[in-house]
Amino acid sequence: GQQLNQSPQSMFIQEGEDVSMNCTSSSIFNTWLWYKQDPGEGPVLLIALYKAGELTSNGRLTAQFGITRKDSFLNISASIPSDVGIYFCAANSGTYKYIFGTGTRLKVLA
Amino acid sequence: EAGVAQSPRYKIIEKRQSVAFWCNPISGHATLYWYQQILGQGPKLLIQFQNNGVVDDSQLPKDRFSAERLKGVDSTLKIQPAKLEDSAVYLCASRSPTDTQYFGPGTRLTVL
Secondary structure, X not given: OOOOEXXXXXXXXXOXXXXXXXXXXXXXXXXXXXXXXXXOOOOEEEEEEOOOOOEEEEOOEEEEEOOOOOEEEEEEOOOOHHHOEEEEEEEXXXXXXXXXXXXXXXXXXX | OOOOEEEOOEEEEOOXXXXXXXXXXXXXXXXXXXXXXXXXXXXXXXXXEEOOXXXXXXXXXXXXXXXXXXXXXXXXXXXXXXXXXXXXXXXXXXXXXXXXXXXXXXXXXXXX
């Protein structure tokens, strides 16, 4: 079945550093979504991507929809302590059903 | 625009008891999802509705879980009877016409 491989699983970074995470799959998708989830809360949408090659920014966050439609990455520039959380990618192949990555746990050291 | 609403936010029950969760999606969103999220894992789809019809419930444990969306707007998810392994966060989400999925804050269920 379809699955998303998200990496890294976790990372510790210093405040001010840039962060990069990605999701890959052997399947083709029409939509990629990136979420951030804080403890005890539901996932919050960060960026939505709808076209292959699309590059979209949201403040310090930038995400790209891979040209092959099989991958996506999320970059966070100049990380701050409130960036701590779990980041999930999700993708949809047009069936209205979303597949989720396993999450990247980000910890920022002040 | 108002987000996806869920209640209650927290629930503690004993095993073999029943529990129900409520969700009100974003206005105009025809597709509604219920997910189960075990600590440390990504959301797992339980059931997907399109208006008041079920699109996918292949991963719903139908011997104990049930869900309905009678009028195609809000939805309830019920567990009867609950087991210890049902302890999780239950997330409701709805999908916009532009293929973007929005989550509610979730209900944290603890089964003792």
